[in-house]
Amino acid sequence: MRDADEVKVSISSEADVVTAREAGRQMASEIGLNGSLPTLIATAISEVSRNIIQYAGKGEIILRPLHQSLKTGIMIIARDKGPGIADVEQAMKDGYTTGRGLGLGLPGTRRLMDEFEIVSKKGKGTTVTMKKWM
Numbered sequence: 001m002r003d004a005d006e007v008k009v010s011i012s013s014e015a016d017v018v019t020a021r022e023a024g025r026q027m028a029s030e031i032g033l034n035g036s037l038p039t040l041i042a043t044a045i046s047e048v049s050r051n052i053i054q055y056a057g058k059g060e061i062i063l064r065p066l067h068q069s070l071k072t073g074i075m076i077i078a079r080d081k082g083p084g085i086a087d088v089e090q091a092m093k094d095g096y097t098t099g100r101g102l103g104l105g106l107p108g109t110r111r112l113m114d115e116f117e118i119v120s121k122k123g124k125g126t127t128v129t130m131k132k133w134m
């Protein structure tokens with residue numbers, strides 16, 4: 001059952017980032033994503049989880065296995081009720097940062113994934129939804 005398979009991790013500390021990335025790595029291997037894919041999934045989860053901590057303080061990661069007729073994959077949702085991103089297009093550019101990072105987290109993560117979407121409203125929060133298919 002899809003709901004029973006879903007994993008939710010609250011994110012408010014570096015330890016939670018580790019929990020989320022390892023849960024992602026495990027789910028990826030369990031559903032048969034092989035080779036470097038589990039590590040790629042873990043990397044993507046780390047980036048969006050760290051953004052939650054740095055820019056929103058807290059939030060959550062939801063991991064969901066995807067089983068479609070012809071393909072298998074994983075969906076990662078990172079969401080928070082933090083300050084939101086005023087200009088998402090700008091935030092997706094290589095090197096753009098309002099913090100002390102490299103500004104490569106979001107654009108780099110988009111390149112790792114097959115599907116990537118950000119919905120963010122200033123003052124309301126941010127939701128990043130991404131998918132990786134086998």
Ligand SMILES: Nc1ncnc2c1ncn2[C@@H]1O[C@H](COP(=O)(O)OP(=O)(O)O)[C@@H](O)[C@H]1O
Pocket residue numbers: 047051052055056080082083084085091092096097098099100101102103104105106107126
């Ligand atoms: N969850 C979030 N809430 C608010 N702002 C965010 C969030 N995630 C990213 N941002 C904004 O987008 C910018 C780019 O993020 P990213 O590409 O990960 O680079 P970095 O984290 O190195 O700054 C951040 O500097 C920040 O301004």
Ligand SMILES: [Mg+2]
Pocket residue numbers: 047050051101104105106
């Ligand atoms: Mg970042």
